[in-house]
Amino acid sequence: MNKWKILIADSHAIVRVGLLELASESFIVEEPIQTSSLDETLLAVKQNSDLNLVILGSNLGQLDELIGDIREFSPKVRILVFAKNLHYPHAISYLIAGANGFLTQNASAEEIVGAITKVLNNERYLCLELLEAMAQETFLNNVHRRKISPHKNKTDTPNSLNDKLSKRQKEIVDYLIKGESVSAIASHLNIKISTVGTHKSIVFEKLGVKNVLELIEMYYGDLVM
Template sequence: MNMKKWRILVADSHTIIRIGLLQLVSENFVSEELIEARSANETLLAIRANPSLDLIIIGTNLGQLDELIGKIRELSTKVRILVFAKNLHYPHAISYLIAGTNGFLTQNASAEEITKAVVKVLGNERYLCLELLEAMAQETFLNNVHRRKISPHKNKTDTPSSLNDKLSKRQKEIVDYLIKGESVSAIAIHLNIKISTVGTHKSIVFEKLGVKNVLELVEMYYGDLVV
């Protein structure tokens, strides 16, 4: 049986991330070439030197990534691009997709999810991590809410009183970030606490309020603001 041999470039300024991704790829895919790049310039040079690349796994620490993706697309319209982001920042993720990315993952992804994403992208499919899919659904929901002319007189960053009575100060802070579409990892950075701590608070909030996901939380929050 003939197995496709892939040409893959891993571009990230952090050595440990490059090593980890290269190791993962080498263990799960038959590769004709595995190349690494440490900067935006090295990435573009590698693409010029290897015009038949199949996939670029690219970190978000290489500068203005949407601009870099645009330059990559000028050099090759066929190479697949999988972004491997430190955390989810919704506007940036969308700009990467618009610039020409085929997939988006965060560093919270397990080895199994990374492998699944690479398989999908190499198969000419798009891969979006669950965090981004939830953020996109939430953004759609919020846009629909605003079209219904929710009260403009309340500060949307203040949690409604019915939620205030049930939540601690820290939990209210986390709710405020969740309804803005922030990921667990991003909230941990904002509040300078561990990701696991945010996850624990999030689970407690959901249990206290009787919601199953962020979309239900947003619906409850904005429902209290309807006039």
């Protein structure tokens, strides 16, 4: 069985210890390294050219820059981002910078081990939340192109969202159409996840939509004329 040298970087000790315990239960981890800041992490990468995997917590700071720096010193090391929650633009920037995988702290122990396994096997791993957000982004772009097409029916009448939603519901809709998860929205607005879920259900009922994709189409039908 392969022996792996893994670096786990996160500002919270409990996260580092938990990830290391999960990794050690499923893999032979040789000389595990823990760091808690950007500078410590980059220094550890420079001092350990034989690293197989770097797991980065999103609370370290400018991860896209760190990932780029790691890639300069160690092009072959696998990088897995373990984010507190999903923020779509940030997640995409991490992947563009060179990360091999992305998942959030909503992941189960089984999913975390699965993500590590794939990344160590030189495969890419994207959590379901991110895949759904990417699908929504693709759908949104297609809707946008259709709405501004010169062949668009000029007699279409948009539905008004402003008259149907409260200020808080509009804020939640704005985040939903950007591909944000319920947990991420709760973090942005400093409210409970259950509160976001309740507002989301009310919004869907008010607007007569069944999912976020239908919400996106209605939103752009309202705004792009």
